[in-house]
Amino acid sequence: MTIAQHLATIDRLCSQDFPAEHGGSFFGPGGPGFHIVELERSAGAAEGEEAEQYEAYREGISQRLTDRWGPPDHISLDGVFLRAHQGDEHIQEPWASLGSHVRNVHLWQPDGHGRWVALGVSRLGPGQEFRLLAVITEIHPP
Template sequence: MSTARYLALIDLLRAQEFPAQRGRSDTGFSGPGYHTAELIVAGQFGDDDAAQVAETREQCVAEHEALLAVLGVKWGEPQFFSLWSLLERSIAGEEIPEPWQELSARFDSLHVWRADGRWIVVGLAPALGEAEVPSYELMAVVTEVDPP
């Protein structure tokens, strides 16, 4: 998918109503007050795929940076939002609202914009798949739920 398609998808999610209950969507998950879009889920590499892991990481980082640049032109500089404290609060038993609970479990940090009463969130993270081998994930989220 290209940066133009990512932007079109984010704009589509911004225009959609939020569902009453959480469920799978064509792009990821949606729930009360949020939509997610899994823009890139790449990987599931074995131990001897170091070159492929490095190449995929470079591609994901480049696409992430390109998307941040386009969104920065559209809405200005993003806020950098670290999720470590949310994860710690969640582990300690505090209830964190979605989508922030899920985001704090999947990403270390996010880039966040506020536009037209909604938050637009972009995150890039290495992720451990079911086999606990590295993969990469680029996600966009549109939410009306304020960051806790």
């Protein structure tokens, strides 16, 4: 897909109702208060150069969103992962599951939406594919 198509998907999800229950929609996983959409996925096990490619792709989409909404916050999710697994604190979805496979996100809160838009690159583990994810949520980041 092209960057323009990804932006159209993000725009659509910004105005679409959230699923009533955990599970998802046509676009991907979701639940009360959030949508997660996979914009791109590597073909298989990926290393080195492909990681840079996915980060560059995120930067391209991020620049277009920055042109619309201003500069994003850059949020590390490493602490979210630790807090969720220590059990000391309840981390709400989608942030709890994102923290387990997304290191950081670019985050905006566009005017008029009441929603957050995040872009991140997911990798479940060594030898696993990369996924470029967009998250649209009304749940405040932890």
